[in-house]
Amino acid sequence: MRSIFIKEINSFFSSIVGYVALLVFLVACSLFLWIIPEYSILAYGYASMERFFQIAPWLLLLLVPAVTMRSFADEFRTGTIEWLSTKPVSDLEITLGKYFATIALIIFALLPTLIYVYTIQNLSYADISIDTGAIIGSYIGLFFLAATFGAVGIFCSSLTANQVVGFLISLLACYILYTGFEQLSKLPKFSEGIDYYLSMVGMEFHYNSISRGLIDSRDVVYFLSVITFFISLTRFSLASRTRGAGAA
Secondary structure: OHHHHHHHHHHHHOOHHHHHHHHHHHHHHHHHHHHOOOOOHHHHOOOOOHHHHHHHHHHHHHHHHHHHOOOOHHHHHHOHHHHHHOOOOOHHHHHHHHHHHHHHHHHHHHHHHHHHHHHHHHHOOOOOOOOHHHHHHHHHHHHHHHHHHHHHHHHHHOOOOOHHHHHHHHHHHHHHHHHHHHHHHOOHHHOOOHHHHHHHHOHHHHHHHHHOOOOOHHHHHHHHHHHHHHHHHHHHHHHHHHHHHHHO
């Protein structure tokens, strides 16, 4: 699993696409936070990271599928998945190796955004401190959200040998799981009590809950359950494709 993890990291950074994806994410974050008036912290007038945590999920919705789209699709396209299947590693180890590499890349993308916290702290009045608890909670929520997007993206990549198709399927799946149920719960026909439970199925509900600064075990269990579910689906998808290739 360790060798697969290292291979994925090296593969990502050996391509210009990896650097472009990370650069676009960070530039987009900066533009929204400091330049675009509708979302700018400077226009907001408060020493708060709230605007960033409203925008970040949507930017991660694009970044994570871009990171995961080649995970298995490239292996199927080049035929190296057959070589991997002959090695003394299980389908689960292959899946986890690629998934943990995705997590490492997401953390690598989020780390530079910590400079925003330092900047806002220095821009605020000396006697006013930013809400550290809410910021920590929001970063934890953002990590769980991105990690779940990663699990979904890995699974979608295992369904096709085409990277673009994998990206589009992952983008759609992440969008539906993040905000689809939330939007569905707002329909008038679901306004008589079921709307709350319907919104709980989506990631946005649990992300917003953690972002308030209170880490609820129910939200953590939700994210871990979704991650486990999609990792399991990826394992079964990989096993069925490698068996099919072996039979052929």
